[in-house]
Amino acid sequence: MAARLVSVPVPFLLLLLVVLAGSRAALASETVEQVCARATSGGAHPDLAPFCVASLRAAPGADGADARGLAAIATNLTLANYTAAVATIKTLERRGGWTAAQQGALATCCARYIEALNVVHSAVHALAVGNLRDYAADMAAVAKAATDCEDAFGAANAGGGGGASSPLRKVDEDAVNLTTVAALIVGSLEK
Numbered sequence: 001m002a003a004r005l006v007s008v009p010v011p012f013l014l015l016l017l018v019v020l021a022g023s024r025a026a027l028a029s030e031t032v033e034q035v036c037a038r039a040t041s042g043g044a045h046p047d048l049a050p051f052c053v054a055s056l057r058a059a060p061g062a063d064g065a066d067a068r069g070l071a072a073i074a075t076n077l078t079l080a081n082y083t084a085a086v087a088t089i090k091t092l093e094r095r096g097g098w099t100a101a102q103q104g105a106l107a108t109c110c111a112r113y114i115e116a117l118n119v120v121h122s123a124v125h126a127l128a129v130g131n132l133r134d135y136a137a138d139m140a141a142v143a144k145a146a147t148d149c150e151d152a153f154g155a156a157n158a159g160g161g162g163g164a165s166s167p168l169r170k171v172d173e174d175a176v177n178l179t180t181v182a183a184l185i186v187g188s189l190e191k
């Protein structure tokens with residue numbers, strides 16, 4: 001037995017390992033791309049495919065996850081993003097130096113993101129129990145919070161004559177993009 005094992009050429013074993021590892025990695029990365037391509041194709045958001053791939057690739061556990069797993073990961077990423085957004089808004093509020101209108105916009109943003117956080121929790125639950133209709137409604141409300149925040153700044157800056165861009169533009173865009181990606185992946189599960 002031992003003699004037979006030893007007789008397998010070591011280079012062959014190494015080659016086999018390399019080929020197996022390589023094909024597994026190729027398969028896994030293909031899955032994220034395929035899931036993102038299918039989720040974003042044919043709808044209103046074909047341009048979100050690169051954002052979808054980049055966000056999911058950075059998430060632990062995404063390699064080798066199937067579409068259902070990626071849907072859960074994207075939803076959890078949304079939860080983490082909204083949690084971080086609330087912290088960012090509070091930091092900006094503490095920093096100060098805002099006009100009254102901008103302070104009002106920050107307060108609106110803070111309130112809307114905190115509301116949205118509760119709704120993301122509800123979406124996580126809806127997904128877990130397979131209630132995709134509730135999930136879609138929840139995620140639409142979640143994305144609306146981020147656009148409302150951005151709109152609040154648009155109005156504040158227009159009124160104040162500052163013309164400065166929203167300090168939360170990237171935060172709001174990430175939030176909307178992530179929410180949209182998660183909802184699109186979940187929507188693609190039904191097809």
Ligand SMILES: *[C@@H]1O[C@H](CO)[C@@H](O)[C@H](O)[C@H]1NC(C)=O
Pocket residue numbers: 047048051170173174177
């Ligand atoms: C959000 O997605 C759009 C494409 O739909 C992209 O142009 C934009 O840069 C993304 N925003 C962020 C903050 O990555």
Ligand SMILES: *[C@@H]1O[C@H](CO)[C@@H](O)[C@H](O)[C@H]1NC(C)=O
Pocket residue numbers: 054055056077080081084085174175178
């Ligand atoms: C929100 O998600 C985007 C996309 O995955 C990521 O680039 C960004 O760093 C996240 N923001 C925070 C504050 O975690």
Ligand SMILES: *[C@@H]1O[C@H](CO)[C@@H](O)[C@H](O)[C@H]1NC(C)=O
Pocket residue numbers: 061069072073076
């Ligand atoms: C998503 O988050 C929930 C709640 O924290 C957790 O139970 C679940 O394992 C997470 N799923 C993935 C795929 O990360």
